[in-house]
Amino acid sequence: MSWAAGTQCVAKGDSRRAKAGELAYRKGDILTIVNSALRKGCYTAINNSTGEEGLISSTSVREREALRVDPSLSLMPWFHGKISGPEAVCLLQPAEDGLFLVRESIRHPGDYVLCVSVSGEVIHYRVIYQDNKLTIDNNQYFYNLIDMIEFYSKNKSSIATTLTKPKQKQGAKSAELELSKAGWLMDTEKLTLGENIGEGEFGTVYEGRYMGQRVAVKIIKCDVTAQAFLQETAVMTKLQHKNLVRLLGVILNKGLHIVTELMTKGSLVNFLRTRGRSVVSFTQLLRFALDVCEGMEYLESKKLVHRDLAARNVLVSDECVAKVSDFGLTKVDWKEPDKAKLPKCSTKSDVWSYGVLLWEIFSYGRQPYSKMEVKEKVEAGYRMEAPEDCPPRLYLLMRLCWEREPRRRPGFSKLREKLQSGLLSV
Numbered sequence: 443m444s445w446a447a448g449t450q451c452v453a454k455g456d457s458r459r460a461k462a463g464e465l466a467y468r469k470g471d472i473l474t475i476v477n478s479a480l481r482k483g484c485y486t487a488i489n490n491s492t493g494e495e496g497l498i499s500s501t502s503v504r505e506r507e508a509l510r511v512d513p514s515l516s517l518m519p520w521f522h523g524k525i526s527g528p529e530a531v532c533l534l535q536p537a538e539d540g541l542f543l544v545r546e547s548i549r550h551p552g553d554y555v556l557c558v559s560v561s562g563e564v565i566h567y568r569v570i571y572q573d574n575k576l577t578i579d580n581n582q583y584f585y586n587l588i589d590m591i592e593f594y595s596k597n598k599s600s601i602a603t604t605l606t607k608p609k610q611k612q613g614a615k616s617a618e619l620e621l622s623k624a625g626w627l628m629d630t631e632k633l634t635l636g637e638n639i640g641e642g643e644f645g646t647v648y649e650g651r652y653m654g655q656r657v658a659v660k661i662i663k664c665d666v667t668a669q670a671f672l673q674e675t676a677v678m679t680k681l682q683h684k685n686l687v688r689l690l691g692v693i694l695n696k697g698l699h700i701v702t703e704l705m706t707k708g709s710l711v712n713f714l715r716t717r718g719r720s721v722v723s724f725t726q727l728l729r730f731a732l733d734v735c736e737g738m739e740y741l742e743s744k745k746l747v748h749r750d751l752a753a754r755n756v757l758v759s760d761e762c763v764a765k766v767s768d769f770g771l772t773k774v775d776w777k778e779p780d781k782a783k784l785p786k787c788s789t790k791s792d793v794w795s796y797g798v799l800l801w802e803i804f805s806y807g808r809q810p811y812s813k814m815e816v817k818e819k820v821e822a823g824y825r826m827e828a829p830e831d832c833p834p835r836l837y838l839l840m841r842l843c844w845e846r847e848p849r850r851r852p853g854f855s856k857l858r859e860k861l862q863s864g865l866l867s868v
Contacts, residue, residue, distance in 0.1 A: 449475040451503035452625035465496030491653035507624040508680040520608035530557040540606030560602040628691035660700040668698035685737030687767040705757035714807035733764035739854035751795040753802040790848035797843025805829035
């Protein structure tokens with residue numbers, strides 16, 4: 443098998459006592475191929491956990507697999523939705539101590555029921571939802587069902603037996619099992635969380651360390667939101683580009699932890715607002731614009747739509763490289779005309795948003811469409827004026843992105859060409 447530079451592999455076993463020039467690694471470590479060495483089947487690679495570089499054999503690793511974007515992939519395969527008590531009893535046959543499932547409560551809407559098989563019988567524990575938390579006994583409280591099941595799988599506490607075997611809903615696939623098989627499941631014991639570096643609509647972002655490597659960790663505790671982010675994560679396993687924030691892996695512990703490379707300089711919008719014209723040169727602005735465009739061109743080539751492209755969703759690395767993050771879950775704020783009439787989002791929707799992002803960049807992070815109703819004004823033909831000191835050719839590019847007819851907007855490859863010519867002329 444021949445692997446290209448940038449390919450990520452998973453170590454099949456340990457190689458702790460490597461010879462001179464060889465790379466040391468542990469089973470499950472993620473290794474990135476740098477290039478092939480002189481002899482067949484031998485590669486130079488970097489251990490993503492330690493940052494060390496050395497030689498590896500192709501037989502000692504397996505290629506990291508992209509996760510299928512599959513609606514049946516579930517963080518809660520043991521959740522059966524709205525079924526009755528007798529139906530749950532039938533599903534938990536043949537009886538086996540610790541066999542369990544969770545269902546919605548029919549008698550008490552909004553609550554859940556944990557059904558557990560013990561000594562040939564099925565016990566139904568009402569899970570009360572109160573004050574945004576879940577409890578069975580008004581003693582132990584949980585943020586979500588995942589957290590609750592994890593606790594009772596390790597502790598008997600107030601239920602008759604620990605949970606040992608989930609009864610999987612028909613058609614559901616265990617996300618934990620699939621992530622593990624594909625090489626994306628990380629070990630929570632090896633993660634150390636640091637300071638809070640961001641609060642979002644869907645979760646909290648922390649700086650952390652995973653086996654010595656500095657990382658960013660987005661923690662999503664809400665069951666429904668975590669399930670939605672699972673699909674985004676599956677998409678991220680397929681993507682690898684220098685201008686997209688790189689997914690390192692996933693941890694399932696008290697919710698969903700999405701672990702990515704750490705972008706030390708934060709969001710592009712905050713980077714621009716806190717530095718301004720005296721610090722950030724025009725050439726740097728152009729480079730940011732080109733970075734985002736190249737990332738979006740890659741997404742376009744994969745037939746993927748971002749849906750929420752904006753300066754707040756672009757992050758800046760320690761080397762001042764801009765990378766696109768947060769794919770496809772939040773509402774699009776900078777809507778083009780007739781958006782509600784379109785059957786679905788398209789790349790041309792992203793191009794519209796990219797035009798607004800260009801305006802954000804060249805205005806040094808100002809708020810677009812401030813103090814006005816966006817939808818009505820834009821549909822009536824309003825377009826923002828050029829930012830202060832913005833060259834006419836760049837404002838023209840923004841206006842091209844804001845063409846009312848989607849087919850008249852340029853693609854990202856054409857936008858990149860125009861930006862590159864602009865960068866060369868500076």
